[in-house]
Ligand SMILES: [Zn+2]
């Protein structure tokens with residue numbers, strides 16, 4: 001039953017100086033100004049640092065040399081363990097394009113791993129559900145995913161995945177034929193429906209919105225723009241996914257704030273134009289996290305796409321970016337340094353906002369009595385010092 005004290009507690013809208021977070025079992029018991037914790041309570045000294053909720057990552061592929069798509073329990077647990085060290089206490093394993101058999105293997109491995117993590121027999125970031133990401137991408141926006149595995153959604157395949165009851169976030173390029181079949185099923189399963197790796201127009205986004213689409217993956221990356229739509233449709237020029245998200249207050253999105261994908265002014269722009277309630281931080285991290293720089297594979301080890309990690313980001317052979325290689329703690333530091341929105345807003349983007357978008361805000365995402373005791377202690381430079389996972393001091 002640890003109590004974390006002597007730190008600045010970061011709440012979604014403000015900070016609480018010299019605050020204390022007390023836990024009871026796996027839950028937060030109270031958040032208050034400092035007072036003496038009761039007898040027999042372990043004290044964790046934040047040493048003047050920050051006390052923040054555990055990070056929630058809704059878009060993550062791998063880490064520690066493993067990719068969720070490897071499809072083994074070992075690979076899933078390695079990834080969950082690696083991201084926990086970077087402050088992520090909850091994540092949504094994210095598929096890449098691949099065959100139906102490989103995607104189903106990944107889902108099965110995640111289901112078994114989630115059980116092991118829940119039972120406490122294994123330690124790592126908790127799995128809150130799958131982000132079904134590939135294979136329903138527009139081939140002209142495949143990015144570092146295998147282009148040959150991009151395909152339009154078909155009912156049989158959609159049903160196979162959703163039948164597992166593991167899918168909580170689901171992506172499909174809005175312009176693909178058959179997209180409405182996907183939206184109908186995803187909606188029935190109460191998923192966060194997103195559009196990504198897409199060259200969709202405003203009109204196509206409006207249609208998707210009517211079917212329940214409310215989120216766009218990695219803003220500015222592998223998505224349509226006014227010039228890309230001009231190539232598709234000619235003139236008059238059409239509004240793109242970017243304008244649709246910026247204009248529509250029910251839409252949220254995410255940024256890869258590793259400092260390599262987007263320049264600081266784009267992070268500042270996104271933080272201000274969308275606000276912390278509509279913007280999530282994601283890692284979009286691949287297996288190269290915490291691995292030495294060098295050649296690696298994005299997606300499943302035996303049939304993914306090759307890329308090179310320079311230790312800061314992944315590079316495809318074509319010279320374009322191949323997703324991130326850093327953890328959520330890095331994204332939080334980079335976002336804080338690049339923007340003027342302040343720490344509560346930045347922390348919100350990595351905690352409460354992703355919790356709200358995936359309907360888990362009643363139990364996760366902020367330091368509040370009754371919520372899961374996933375708590376981090378960060379030092380003054382926002383480096384992770386302690387991790388309390390479900391009430392247990394892990395580091
Ligand atoms: Zn992507």
Ligand SMILES: [Zn+2]
Pocket residue numbers: 059061094284323
């Ligand atoms: Zn991704």
